[in-house]
Amino acid sequence: MQSVSIRPPSRLPLRLRAVAEAVPAAARSVADVGAGDGQLARCLAARGLLVVATERRPASYERLCTALPHFDCRQGEGLEVLRPGEVEGAVLAGLGGHSIARILDASPAVARALDWLVLQPQQHPDQLVAWLEPAGYLVRAMSTAAQGRHSYTVLLVTGHERP
Numbered sequence: 743m744q745s746v747s748i749r750p751p752s753r754l755p756l757r758l759r760a761v762a763e764a765v766p767a768a769a770r771s772v773a774d775v776g777a778g779d780g781q782l783a784r785c786l787a788a789r790g791l792l793v794v795a796t797e798r799r800p801a802s803y804e805r806l807c808t809a810l811p812h813f814d815c816r817q818g819e820g821l822e823v824l825r826p827g828e829v830e831g832a833v834l835a836g837l838g839g840h841s842i843a844r845i846l847d848a849s850p851a852v853a854r855a856l857d858w859l860v861l862q863p864q865q866h867p868d869q870l871v872a873w874l875e876p877a878g879y880l881v882r883a884m885s886t887a888a889q890g891r892h893s894y895t896v897l898l899v900t901g902h903e904r905p
């Protein structure tokens with residue numbers, strides 16, 4: 743857990759900046775699923791959020807723990823490392839659209855208990871958007887972030903029944 747003061751990364755890439763901006767201003771806790779090198783997790787913690795940072799494979803999990811020594815880091819597949827209601831929201835950034843859909847589909851109890859999700863599909867954003875509505879999600883906001891020659895879609899999503 744973050745019991746020490748966390749310094750934000752000095753320069754968050756534009757893609758991750760757009761993801762961080764999509765996280766609701768009043769958010770208190772978040773899971774960063776597939777946190778990679780931990781840059782986004784560090785930024786969100788510096789904003790005051792309680793952050794659970796996850797990675798799937800042992801080697802990437804070890805790197806994440808090294809990058810985020812005072813964080814709650816967990817190793818495992820998608821949302822399986824979380825208990826329902828444990829965090830308010832989740833970020834899935836830099837994964838493919840199909841992988842994001844598979845992760846949400848595989849853990850319905852955890853996914854349904856989330857107040858919001860910020861999704862940044864690296865590939866197949868249109869397929870992910872088409873999947874979300876019939877799967878019970880509403881896209882509340884969509885933006886694009888340009889970085890280099892690439893344009894990235896960032897989605898703020900809630901369940902249908904959320905106000």
Ligand SMILES: C[S@@+](CC[C@H](N)C(=O)[O-])C[C@H]1O[C@@H](n2cnc3c(N)ncnc32)[C@H](O)[C@@H]1O
Nearest residue numbers: 775776777778797798802818819820835836837
């Ligand atoms: C391209 S990186 C993105 C890292 C970071 N989220 C970002 O946006 O910069 C994707 C990360 O997700 C992790 N990942 C892929 N599938 C996953 C899964 N099912 N559960 C947890 N992590 C996963 C990979 O190990 C990798 O570190």
